[in-house]
Amino acid sequence: MPDFSILTENWDMYIKGFFITIYTSLIGLIGSFILGTILAIFRIAPFKPFNWIGTIYIEFFRNIPLLIIAFFLFTALPTINMQLDGFQAGTLALIIYTSAFIAEAIRAGILSIPKGQTEAARSSGLTYTQTMRYIILPQAIKIVIPPLGNQFINLVKNSSILTILAAGDLMYQADLISTRTFVTFDVYIFVAIFYLVITIPLSTGVNYLEKRLARSN
Amino acid sequence: MFKKKKGLLTVLLLAMLSVLVLSACGSKDSSGDQSKESGKNALEAIKEKDKIVFGVKNDTRLFGLKDPKTGNIEGFDIDIAKEIAKIILGDESKAEFKEVTSKTRIPLLQKGDIDAIVATMTITEERKKEVDFSDVYFEAGQALLVKKGSPIKSIDDIKKGTKVLAVKGSTSAVNIREKAPDATVLEFENYAEAFTALKAGQGDTLTTDNAILYGMVDEDPNYQVVGDIFTDEPYGIAVKKDSPELVQAINDALKELKDNGKYDELYKKWIKTSN
Numbered sequence: 001m002p003d004f005s006i007l008t009e010n011w012d013m014y015i016k017g018f019f020i021t022i023y024t025s026l027i028g029l030i031g032s033f034i035l036g037t038i039l040a041i042f043r044i045a046p047f048k049p050f051n052w053i054g055t056i057y058i059e060f061f062r063n064i065p066l067l068i069i070a071f072f073l074f075t076a077l078p079t080i081n082m083q084l085d086g087f088q089a090g091t092l093a094l095i096i097y098t099s100a101f102i103a104e105a106i107r108a109g110i111l112s113i114p115k116g117q118t119e120a121a122r123s124s125g126l127t128y129t130q131t132m133r134y135i136i137l138p139q140a141i142k143i144v145i146p147p148l149g150n151q152f153i154n155l156v157k158n159s160s161i162l163t164i165l166a167a168g169d170l171m172y173q174a175d176l177i178s179t180r181t182f183v184t185f186d187v188y189i190f191v192a193i194f195y196l197v198i199t200i201p202l203s204t205g206v207n208y209l210e211k212r213l214a215r216s217n
Numbered sequence: 218m219f220k221k222k223k224g225l226l227t228v229l230l231l232a233m234l235s236v237l238v239l240s241a242c243g244s245k246d247s248s249g250d251q252s253k254e255s256g257k258n259a260l261e262a263i264k265e266k267d268k269i270v271f272g273v274k275n276d277t278r279l280f281g282l283k284d285p286k287t288g289n290i291e292g293f294d295i296d297i298a299k300e301i302a303k304i305i306l307g308d309e310s311k312a313e314f315k316e317v318t319s320k321t322r323i324p325l326l327q328k329g330d331i332d333a334i335v336a337t338m339t340i341t342e343e344r345k346k347e348v349d350f351s352d353v354y355f356e357a358g359q360a361l362l363v364k365k366g367s368p369i370k371s372i373d374d375i376k377k378g379t380k381v382l383a384v385k386g387s388t389s390a391v392n393i394r395e396k397a398p399d400a401t402v403l404e405f406e407n408y409a410e411a412f413t414a415l416k417a418g419q420g421d422t423l424t425t426d427n428a429i430l431y432g433m434v435d436e437d438p439n440y441q442v443v444g445d446i447f448t449d450e451p452y453g454i455a456v457k458k459d460s461p462e463l464v465q466a467i468n469d470a471l472k473e474l475k476d477n478g479k480y481d482e483l484y485k486k487w488i489k490t491s492n
Contacts, residue, residue, distance in 0.1 A: 074417065
């Protein structure tokens with residue numbers, strides 16, 4: 001049984017960390033979804049240079065550790081006079097990293113729509129953008145929801161990257177509490193519970209959305 | 218043939234076993250021997266064997282750092298030890314060095330493997346129960362590191378919103394919160410990351426022991442240590458408990474070094490408040 005006095009005595013720190021984690025996750029979620037969608041379209045656009053840019057971005061960022069991206073943004077950008085604090089650098093790193101995975105998920109979803117639909121839409125006079133917007137993406141989104149849910153859950157957990165940038169997220173607060181109290185196990189048990197409070201509703205929401213959209217077929 | 222070999226093996230095993238058993242006894246005995254021997258005091262014993270074995274750090278910049286090319290350990294601690302050997306035994310080559318860590322130094326001293334510890338060792342009441350300390354040879358304590366030209370000149374300049382960088386779980390992080398409650402303290406995983414963050418402008422000042430800060434200045438002369446130390450962690454030379462003669466000899470040597478200017482010379486050689 002964990003020692004609940006750890007939780008009550010450090011409640012302020014836990015709550016502060018909890019909200020910073022939620023905050024960075026929300027921004028990261030929206031940002032990486034938008035950037036990921038753009039990248040996915042780049043990858044399948046009928047214009048070669050866009051494909052190259054998309055491919056280079058995705059292959060680069062999903063194949064290096066998030067830690068390196070975060071530390072780079074935090075320490076290297078200031079040398080070119082772009083000062084990002086720990087929170088900004090960490091959240092941006094999350095967006096950059098996660099969007100590469102999201103782009104791949106969305107691309108897979110789009111490619112799973114039979115090519116005949118695009119051809120039909122184009123020959124009935126729709127532009128490429130219109131075809132995407134009205135024909136392909138609405139269908140692709142249903143296929144993409146489950147893998148996207150996975151990426152969002154990963155994003156919430158990956159937000160612990162803010163810890164090394166001293167940005168005050170849940171994990172950072174937990175480190176401080178444990179180094180001060182010399183209690184480790186119990187401190188992190190409560191951290192796990194706080195993460196679950198975010199991720200369980202998220203995955204429930206994704207499941208619900210999946211069912212709703214499946215019904216609309 | 219085969220039988221013979223087996224016999225040999227048994228003998229070997231037996232020999233190894235007896236060595237183990239004997240050595241276990243031996244270590245118990247030797248401590249007894251030494252206490253019996255201590256009719257001669259520690260200082261006389263050193264003079265008799267005509268060398269002093271110092272326990273020193275090999276991983277601490279400026280104090281005791283092993284040069285990977287030459288294999289020699291160099292630093293303030295080493296130079297001080299050599300000078301002490303010179304005064305007590307007449308020749309600095311009579312100082313021998315053994316690499317120790319914070320964990321091993323006291324056991325090695327008590328076992329008699331080393332005669333004295335000169336290894337960035339803070340004098341504490343707790344440790345005084347285990348060893349005898351000389352006078353202070355380095356005034357260590359918590360200080361501030363800033364970029365040259367920073368408006369922060371001492372701990373009093375830390376205002377609300379000043380970002381102070383520290384290392385996670387260090388006593389310096391706890392201290393700075395007490396001494397400058399208005400500061401925003403950002404804690405990093407280790408000194409390298411904290412210093413990198415300071416260089417990247419992610420904080421206004423970095424705080425930890427001055428001995429470590431001087432090492433950072435040594436690495437990057439664009440930074441300097443400012444203000445007085447605001448905690449007191451004096452370094453002393455430790456010798457085996459109850460050897461007042463040796464402590465006295467070391468204290469005399471330290472005093473001589475301070476009087477003849479040799480101490481200042483060594484201090485300036487290693488410790489640069491700013492480059």
